[in-house]
Amino acid sequence: MDTLSRLEATIASRRNADPASSYVAQLNHRGLAVMARKLGEEAVETITAALAGEREELVGEAADVLFHLMVLLGAKDVTLAEVLAELDRREGTSGLAEKASRSE
Numbered sequence: 658m659d660t661l662s663r664l665e666a667t668i669a670s671r672r673n674a675d676p677a678s679s680y681v682a683q684l685n686h687r688g689l690a691v692m693a694r695k696l697g698e699e700a701v702e703t704i705t706a707a708l709a710g711e712r713e714e715l716v717g718e719a720a721d722v723l724f725h726l727m728v729l730l731g732a733k734d735v736t737l738a739e740v741l742a743e744l745d746r747r748e749g750t751s752g753l754a755e756k757a758s759r760s761e
């Protein structure tokens with residue numbers, strides 16, 4: 658199993674744990690708005706690291722984004738497989754061609 662699949666399974670198994678002993682459970686307990694806000698905060702920190710930080714900071718912030726994205730997807734019952742299937746569907750279609758098709 659790859660890293661993101663293992664993380665997805667871990668998050669699913671921790672979701673209903675005791676919030677006192679699990680950060681994933683704590684986030685689920687605090688609700689969707691908090692999870693969404695955390696993802697936004699980590700995205701902003703990633704941007705800051707990319708523009709003004711060290712390479713190591715960017716790696717850490719990118720990991721935080723992926724973790725908080727996986728937590729949010731789990732809470733919405735969206736699977737990693739669905740997201741990967743969407744990326745597979747897009748494979749080979751240039752972003753520029755897709756953009757042009759929307760403005761027709």
Ligand SMILES: N=c1c2ncn([C@@H]3O[C@H](COP(=O)(O)OP(=O)(O)OP(=O)(O)O)[C@@H](O)[C@H]3O)c2ncn1[C@@H]1O[C@H](COP(=O)(O)O)[C@@H](O)[C@H]1O
Pocket residue numbers: 664667668671678679680681682695720721724
């Ligand atoms: N990959 C992660 C992971 N990445 C980041 N984080 C946590 O995400 C938080 C990052 O947010 P911040 O730096 O803003 O921390 P903070 O300000 O204290 O957070 P808040 O109080 O605002 O929520 C930190 O507490 C990190 O420890 C993670 N917490 C857990 N995991 C994985 O999830 C698993 C289950 O964790 P628990 O649910 O805690 O057992 C772990 O074994 C890991 O595999």
